[in-house]
Amino acid sequence: MYKNPDILWLSTNPYLMRFNLPVIKYLSQYVSIGQWEYQLTEDETTSLDLAIEFLNNYLEMVKKPVHLVGHSTCGLLGLQYANKYPEKVKSLTLLGVGINPALDWVSYYYLLRNHFKCNQEAILTHLAKYLFGYRNFYYQKSLVKILKKALIYSLSPHSLYRKCDYFSVEKTAYPLMVSGSNDDQVVFWSEIEKWKSYLKPEDYIWQCPNGEHFFHYFQAKLLGNQILSFWSSLEHSVNHKLAMKNY
Structure with a gap:
C-alpha cells in the first residue's frame, strides 16, 4: 500500500479482497492507490462505528483528503465515513450500493x-x-x-438475529460516483438509478453492462476507465475554478 495514497480502496473482508485486486491493479498504473483493510475477529461484535473510527485514525496520518472507493458493505462504510468527515474526502465511489445502502x-x-x-x-x-x-x-x-x-468476517449490519432495514441518504457534500451492473440480481439497477434524485452536477452515475454483483472483478478495465474519467473531470473542474478565480 502507498503510505500517502491519493485513492483509498476500502476492504473489510479478507475473503473478498481478491475480487478487488484486478481493478486496483489496473488503476495503479495511473494513480497512487492504497487498499485499507479492516478485519473482524470471530468473537468481535460487528460495528460500523468502530470501523469508521479506525479508518479516521488512518486518514489522520495521511493528512490530506482522498478519493474513497467501496463495493457493497465497504461502500456503506465509505458513505457513513464521508458523511461524518466530508472534509477528508475528495470524492466517494460506490459500487453495487443502491439507494438503500443497507441492502447488501x-x-x-x-x-x-x-x-x-x-x-x-x-x-x-x-x-x-x-x-x-x-x-x-x-x-x-x-x-x-x-x-x-x-x-x-462480514461488517454488514445484518445477521441471523438482526436485520437493518434502512440507512437514509441525502445529497452529499463531496463529489459522488455511483455504479452498478445491469444484470446484478442482488442490488438491481433500478435501486442504483434512484440515486439520480440526490446527484449534484459534478456527480456521476454509470451502468456496467454485465458482471453481476461483483462486476468490478469481471469488468475491471471497463470500470477502471470510468472511475479514472470521473476523477479526471473533478481535477479539470478544480483547475478551471482556480483559473477563473485568478483571472
Whole structure:
C-alpha cells in the first residue's frame, strides 16, 4: 500500500479482497492507490462505528483528503465515513450500493435463508449464482467455501438475529460516483438509478453492462476507465475554478 495514497480502496473482508485486486491493479498504473483493510475477529461484535473510527485514525496520518472507493458493505462504510468527515474526502465511489445502502449481499443471504427452508450449503450455492453468474459446478463449490468464511468476517449490519432495514441518504457534500451492473440480481439497477434524485452536477452515475454483483472483478478495465474519467473531470473542474478565480 502507498503510505500517502491519493485513492483509498476500502476492504473489510479478507475473503473478498481478491475480487478487488484486478481493478486496483489496473488503476495503479495511473494513480497512487492504497487498499485499507479492516478485519473482524470471530468473537468481535460487528460495528460500523468502530470501523469508521479506525479508518479516521488512518486518514489522520495521511493528512490530506482522498478519493474513497467501496463495493457493497465497504461502500456503506465509505458513505457513513464521508458523511461524518466530508472534509477528508475528495470524492466517494460506490459500487453495487443502491439507494438503500443497507441492502447488501449479506442481507440477501438472510432473505434467502428465511424464504427457503434448506441448509446453508444450498443457500450459498444459490447465492453464488446471483453474485458471480457462474454455473460451473467446480467454480460454485469454490465460491461457496469463500462465501461461508466471508459471512463470519462480514461488517454488514445484518445477521441471523438482526436485520437493518434502512440507512437514509441525502445529497452529499463531496463529489459522488455511483455504479452498478445491469444484470446484478442482488442490488438491481433500478435501486442504483434512484440515486439520480440526490446527484449534484459534478456527480456521476454509470451502468456496467454485465458482471453481476461483483462486476468490478469481471469488468475491471471497463470500470477502471470510468472511475479514472470521473476523477479526471473533478481535477479539470478544480483547475478551471482556480483559473477563473485568478483571472
